[in-house]
Amino acid sequence: MTAHPSAPFLPSMTPAGLVDPFGRAVTYIRVSVTDRCDFRCVYCMSEDMHFLPKQDLLSLEELDRLCSAFVARGTRKIRITGGEPLVRRGIMTLFKSLSRHLDTGALDEITVTTNGSQLAKHARELYACGVRRINVSLDTLDPVKFKAVTRWGDLARVMEGIDAAQAAGLAVKINAVALKGVNEDEIEHLITWAHGRGMDITFIEVMPLGDVEEQRADQYLPLSLVQTRLMERFDLSALPDQTGGPARYMRVRETGGRLGFITPLTHNFCEGCNRVRVTCTGTLYMCLGQDDAADLRGPLRASESDELLQAAITDAIARKPKGHDFIIDRTTRQPAVGRHMSVTGG
Numbered sequence: 001m002t003a004h005p006s007a008p009f010l011p012s013m014t015p016a017g018l019v020d021p022f023g024r025a026v027t028y029i030r031v032s033v034t035d036r037c038d039f040r041c042v043y044c045m046s047e048d049m050h051f052l053p054k055q056d057l058l059s060l061e062e063l064d065r066l067c068s069a070f071v072a073r074g075t076r077k078i079r080i081t082g083g084e085p086l087v088r089r090g091i092m093t094l095f096k097s098l099s100r101h102l103d104t105g106a107l108d109e110i111t112v113t114t115n116g117s118q119l120a121k122h123a124r125e126l127y128a129c130g131v132r133r134i135n136v137s138l139d140t141l142d143p144v145k146f147k148a149v150t151r152w153g154d155l156a157r158v159m160e161g162i163d164a165a166q167a168a169g170l171a172v173k174i175n176a177v178a179l180k181g182v183n184e185d186e187i188e189h190l191i192t193w194a195h196g197r198g199m200d201i202t203f204i205e206v207m208p209l210g211d212v213e214e215q216r217a218d219q220y221l222p223l224s225l226v227q228t229r230l231m232e233r234f235d236l237s238a239l240p241d242q243t244g245g246p247a248r249y250m251r252v253r254e255t256g257g258r259l260g261f262i263t264p265l266t267h268n269f270c271e272g273c274n275r276v277r278v279t280c281t282g283t284l285y286m287c288l289g290q291d292d293a294a295d296l297r298g299p300l301r302a303s304e305s306d307e308l309l310q311a312a313i314t315d316a317i318a319r320k321p322k323g324h325d326f327i328i329d330r331t332t333r334q335p336a337v338g339r340h341m342s343v344t345g346g
């Protein structure tokens, strides 16, 4: 039996799968386990960020309970993100406890998006917890530019992290934000480097999330332009989309590798959206680009059983919007949403 998404969850019911009002099944959650980070990337954070007081955060046990409540409703994939997820103290405990859902077959995949700074320390344990694929964010291979983009990062350390991840058996995908005048001239090099190491690479358009010091229009490089330029150099052929996600993939004939484009601005990817995002305080965002949210911390803490929590999840999914309305131009000064990407999780 599939309950209507807005039907109340009653204690006697087996929780039904999550389907939104547009018929999209929600099977993927991204969980931001901290809003803190050891970098201050120019497109993600302002230099002077105010972070949440630690007591507002869900404990690791509460995060496990929340994720498990989604697994009970048909979530097949969990991505742990942040802020920088691997700086959260004790985070490996969460990976370890969630891995039981991989063992039972309830979950297909646990994965992580990281800046790579702590990977050398954690790669083997991630693998031991059943993680098989990770995303590492890296926008440039030039140490000076890397410092300028991340403000606080150290490229050599990230490279050690990538080495450790590959040595541990983790498949690594590189995510790079395309930044006008910053890594614009390095895109080919990033592709040949990543593919040379057996890694997929995906480029992302900068999104107008949260106030940062720079003007978004000064950072924004449309990927349609990047693709046109790349086609002069490489033979690119479209691949069928197998991820259900926002990336469109192409095969680069010269390298044999896969190249992805995430284009929230030039190509709207909402029709196939199968995901929601939970913050480290237990706020559920049904769309990355909209403000509507549901508090799950209240119902989670109000009772030891999951009935209130499940009812709140049901209500929230019934409000999942059709899509986002990102715009970047010189007349639109306000970010699309006030929160930074580090709050909602990438």
Ligand code: SAM
Binding pocket: 037, 043, 044, 081, 082, 083, 084, 085, 113, 114, 115, 135, 136, 137, 175, 176, 177, 204, 205, 206, 207, 208, 209, 341, 342, 345, 346
């Ligand atoms: N700290 C981890 C990392 O950097 O991979 C995980 C969190 S980070 C917020 C997730 C992803 O969001 C990163 O790939 C980052 O480059 C991307 N990101 C952050 N702010 C963005 C923005 N305004 N537009 C597009 N991508 C952004």
Ligand code: SF4
Binding pocket: 037, 038, 039, 040, 041, 044, 045, 082, 083, 084, 115, 137, 342
């Ligand atoms: Fe930190 Fe990731 Fe945001 Fe960079 S993109 S500041 S590494 S959360």
